[in-house]
Amino acid sequence: MAGSKPLSRFWEWGRNIVCVGRNYAEHAKEMGSALPAEPLFFLKPSSAYVREGSPIVRPYYCRNLHHEVELGVLIGRRAQAVPQERAMEHVAGYALCLDMTARDTQEQCKQKGLPWTLAKGFGSSCPVSDFVPKEKIPDPHKLQIWLKVNGKLRQEGDTSSMIFSIPYLISYISHIFTLEEGDLILTGSPKGVGSVEANDEIEAGIRDVLSMRFKVLRPKYTF
Ligand SMILES: CC(=O)CC(=O)C(=O)O
Numbered sequence: 233m234a235g236s237k238p239l240s241r242f243w244e245w246g247r248n249i250v251c252v253g254r255n256y257a258e259h260a261k262e263m264g265s266a267l268p269a270e271p272l273f274f275l276k277p278s279s280a281y282v283r284e285g286s287p288i289v290r291p292y293y294c295r296n297l298h299h300e301v302e303l304g305v306l307i308g309r310r311a312q313a314v315p316q317e318r319a320m321e322h323v324a325g326y327a328l329c330l331d332m333t334a335r336d337t338q339e340q341c342k343q344k345g346l347p348w349t350l351a352k353g354f355g356s357s358c359p360v361s362d363f364v365p366k367e368k369i370p371d372p373h374k375l376q377i378w379l380k381v382n383g384k385l386r387q388e389g390d391t392s393s394m395i396f397s398i399p400y401l402i403s404y405i406s407h408i409f410t411l412e413e414g415d416l417i418l419t420g421s422p423k424g425v426g427s428v429e430a431n432d433e434i435e436a437g438i439r440d441v442l443s444m445r446f447k448v449l450r451p452k453y454t455f
């Protein structure tokens with residue numbers, strides 16, 4: 233598809249995956265969550281990455297695996313306490329990402345006041361598309377992202393609806409920890425998140441830019 237190229241060396245470095253939550257009002261509403269006054273974020277390990285051709289593997293403790301389609305922002309230059317006005321200078325490009333979520337586990341974690349690592353950080357919880365250099369996307373806040381399961385549209389969102397903009401997120405996060413070259417920020421999911429089952433096919437895209445496909449697998453566990 234137009235505007236994409238194979239992943240650059242950035243990904244191979246296995247940098248941090250920083251995920252923003254509740255960044256779209258309608259998604260916060262469908263989850264029964266209040267709108268955040270400040271960005272909510274969490275981390276996935278770099279081993280959560282999965283590329284097209286490899287499956288999304290449902291973790292053994294999960295009974296309700298959800299898709300969340302999100303725009304990813306790839307950091308191209310170290311960002312430490314950067315002001316919003318200079319934040320975009322630190323962006324190398326974009327990717328489409330899935331924030332795969334063990335929703336039942338997340339609910340249990342919320343009830344117990346535990347971190348979301350089990351729910352969000354399992355292996356293959358971060359499927360990613362090809363990397364798109366920032367020159368190919370003049371305005372990342374004017375993109376339509378979508379997701380289908382077995383050909384049926386489930387999610388459609390416009391990045392103009394983000395509560396916190398990309399420069400705000402980069403500035404905010406970079407005042408808490410340094411963002412390194414190769415780090416990826418997942419900017420939150422629009423509404424329409426839902427369950428996937430073994431053998432389902434997820435197709436997702438950024439309209440007029442790229443699309444990607446992943447199969448869901450539920451392996452037989454032997455323990
Ligand atoms: C409720 C969530 O899982 C938060 C999240 O990841 C989001 O994208 O919003």
Ligand SMILES: [Mg+2]
Nearest residue numbers: 300331420421
């Ligand atoms: Mg998410």
